[in-house]
Amino acid sequence: MADKYQNIGDGIYDHVGGPENVSKLIHCMTRVRMTIRDDSEVDIEGLKKVPGVLGVAQEDTLQVIVGPGVVNKVAQAMVDEVGVDLGEPFPDSAKKGTSYASGKSAVEAKAAEVHAAQKAKLKQTWWRAALKHISSIFIPLIPAFVGAGLISGIAGILANMQTAGDLGASWTTFITVLKVINGGLFTYLNIYVGINAAKEFKATPGLGGIIAGLIYLPGVIAPVTIPNIFTGSPLVAGSGGIIGVLFAVWVMSYVERLFHKYIPDSIDIIFVPFLTLLIVGCFTIFLVMPTAGWVSNSLVGSINWVLNVGGAFSGFMLGLFFLPMVMLGLHQILTPIHLEMIKSMGNTPLLPILAMAGAGQVGAAIALWIRCRKNKQLTGMIKGALPVGILGVGEPLIYGVSLPLGRPFITACVGGGIGGAVIGAIGGIGATSIGPSGMALIPLIDNGKWLGYVFGLLAAYAGGFLATYFFGVPKTAMLAHDANGNLIDDAIATESKEERATTADVDQIMTAAPIPGANTGLVAPVAGSLVQITEVKDDAFSQKMLGDGFAIEPTMEAIAAPADGTIISLTNTKHAFTLKTGTGLELLVHLGLDTVELGGVPFSFDIQPGQQVISGQQIGTMDLQQIKDAGKDTTVITVITNMDAVANVTEYYNGPVDVGAPVLQVRNK
Structure with a gap:
């Protein structure tokens, strides 16, 4: 028989369109907070009449007020009916009484909580909005980067073995096929980015792909050339690259929307794409390609200069400050820079250095595990987060372990700096693709320099461990806690x-x-x-x-x-x-x-x-x-x-x- 809290929860579900109309549910001290999928299905007046409901408020979430002491039990009953935890996304097919295993660890919940709080502190500015767009454009391509990058790495190893005489001529066709598969991404990468960018900027994806494809200068075959209007020299296919694509498609989205606004519906399908392609195409070829090409070359040249001249010092500073960049959302701007470096040099020397930041977190977590053995909640989180941290997924360690404790986050950054210094000192270590970090990046290290990358990882592990072990462990973290985080140590200083x-x-x-x-x-x-x-x-x-x-x-x-x-x-x-x-x-x-x-x-x-x-x-x-x-x-x-x-x-x-x-x-x- 259902208890009163479940009855209140069922009453709430009945007037918000059911669990299937809820995408997430949390609670605060007095109210159940629901993210609603379709507001038209919510019956506010009926909701107010549910026994036990004290009131309803609508802001960015639907807030049903049931009072302190009741809210946590009602909210728990509601998520239990669906089979998820508080704050977890509801399945699209969620129904009352249907059970779904959440499969989430405590560290993921803690990481999500801290990550959300960290994001909430950031002011929404135009440049953060721009970085969010960049992230949304490239994230869908990351599996492609990883897959194609690994294939490129395998092709490179086999080609080197063939050159050394370890493989016969019969391997040539297979190696060529691997290179073709890899080329399926990187040869036409501009077009994929253009399509995704058009989707993100609310423009027509096909038009975005065409504008991006113009940067390859299709149809321009020697001796025919198009002049660079700034220098007079022939325009080079590919000038501007990814940076040019992002800017050109962003401009295209505004031009297309302008034409949609003023051109009558009866001829919209004919003239909007025609005029958009004509105007933005010329703009891209004559202005974007030369300008973005200069910007791209300058960025790549500047970064290489910094790494070559700065060496270990540059590597240390990049490894040290990368995680604070991640917290501020600034790391997204590096994605097109990585891709420009891969296009012009065949690899990105930035990625192996920045990957050291995550390795510093691994070393710090191991130190915390040793020093905080009595803290069952913390060690349980570390156990769950370490394996994926070693493979390059650092968010659970950052937001679930080190950042909430404060000092370990700083000492972990120091470990990242030490690893970056080793990579910078060795020099010439680059990745053929973007995507993973940690141990998972080893197969993508170019020119057989994977051993140098491994030395950097070990240095970051050791640096993060030592800095945290001696300087980064808060005293409160070493006190005994049970699995729920409750203090159980008799030596608690704040409680006599x-x-x-x-x-x-x-x-x-x-x-x-x-x-x-x-x-x-x-x-x-x-x-x-x-x-x-x-x-x-x-x-x-x-x-x-x-x-x-x-x-x-x-x-x-x-x-x-x-x-x-x-x-x-x-x-x-x-x-x-x-x-x-x-x-x-x-x-x-x-x-x-x-x-x-x-x-x-x-x-x-x-x-x-x-x-x-x-x-x-x-x-x-x-x-x-x-x-x-x-x-x-x-x-x-x-x-x-x-x-x-x-x-x-x-x-x-x-x-x-x-x-x-x-x-x-x-x-x-």
């Missing part, structure tokens, strides 16, 4: 024996009845400006769906307990906590609006469920600037969630307030 003695049975406290007629004083949990709760920019709070209370726009980062009582819960994302007073009031303190999306990054707390606190006692901090930089509201809301036990609440007035200053008096029934 006296404090542990006051830790109470949370369930027993929650079931205790409010004291009739009791009075409770509530104080400001933060310093700032008091505002009426009805002015909060969130319907759940302003309409008092969760209960009455007060709001503060904070000016300082310290967070205090709003009353004497016991901490009942603290969300995993640390953006909210609940407290029950000795008089029986149940309080919710919510730090900012939509801050659940920040993954806990701006918040730090020194409390745990069951701990007793006193009114005005500092229990944590919040980084106001980080919250603002992420585009979130910093307003702190304190709400009485069991209003059925309250007889009256005094009024308060807008204005400045210090942390710990009295705000409300509440009398029980």
Whole structure:
């Protein structure tokens, strides 16, 4: 028989178009948050009438307010029905009662949480949008790069063996076939990129492919030439390459949309492609190819100069700072540069150096595994992430292990720098294709210099290990944790024996009845400006769906307990906590609006469920600037969630307030 939480979840599903209309579900302290596929299938009014639903809010996600203590159980019941974990994508065929094995490890969940928080902190600028476009254009081609690159590597090895006399002439045809297969990608790469770019820029893919193909100058056969309008010399086929393709197709998307806007529908199919190809084609041949060709040659020449002159120092700096570039999204711009280097030189010497950043993460993770043996949650994450990290997939180690701990991320970057210095010092190590890193890049190393690449990997492993082992292990990470991340070490510095003695049975406290007629004083949990709760920019709070209370726009980062009582819960994302007073009031303190999306990054707390606190006692901090930089509201809301036990609440007035200053008096029934 279904329990009440499952009944609430089923009621929600019934009014949002079913699980098949949900792409993802998470929850915060008070509300179930769903990413909806088709908003037209959502019945808002019916949703508000579901028993247990306190209200509905619509922003970038559909938010169904059910209250603290209930929301986590309802959300869990809802994802259990589909068979996924909280925050995981729903299958397209999701139905109630259908089970799907998630198969996700704890490290992947942690990595996704930290990665999402990291992305949330980044301001959306025009150049980040451009990098996102570049990423979307090239990611679908990565399997092709890997496959063709490996085939090119095998062809090169066999050709060298044939030259050395180890293979006979009978291998010539097979080697030629391998080169043809590899050429199927790299010979016509511009066209593939042009088609993908047109899709990304919302233009016609076929037109994008044609514009990209013009860079090969098809039909121009000696002695016929097209002059470079800047130099007067004959234009060289392929000038501009990938960089030229991206720019030309981007311009084409605007030209095509302009013609679609003004040309009548009856003749649109004839004149839009004709005029687009004519205008953008001439623009590409006479302006884009010469200009982008100069840019491409300058980039390749500059990078080679830096590597040749800088050697080990250049390699160290590139390996050291590559991961911070990844966090800022700047690494996407390197993809067309890699491809230009492969086109002009046959390999990219940048990729082996940058691959050292991931190797530094592997070394750091091994050091953490050894130093933090008691931390079962952390070592479990490392076990799950190390194999793929060694093969070149670094995100689980970065976002699931080193970045959340802070210092290990820095020491891992140092390891990457050391590996990069070794690659730079050896010199001449390049990859024939882009795609993997780590051990998986070895087959793609050109000119038989794979052993030098392996030396670089080992140096990065050792550098990341030693830097982390001696300088990068936080003391808290070495304390004993169970598999769920709960501290179990008797030596926890923040919890003395006296404090542990006051830790109470949370369930027993929650079931205790409010004291009739009791009075409770509530104080400001933060310093700032008091505002009426009805002015909060969130319907759940302003309409008092969760209960009455007060709001503060904070000016300082310290967070205090709003009353004497016991901490009942603290969300995993640390953006909210609940407290029950000795008089029986149940309080919710919510730090900012939509801050659940920040993954806990701006918040730090020194409390745990069951701990007793006193009114005005500092229990944590919040980084106001980080919250603002992420585009979130910093307003702190304190709400009485069991209003059925309250007889009256005094009024308060807008204005400045210090942390710990009295705000409300509440009398029980």
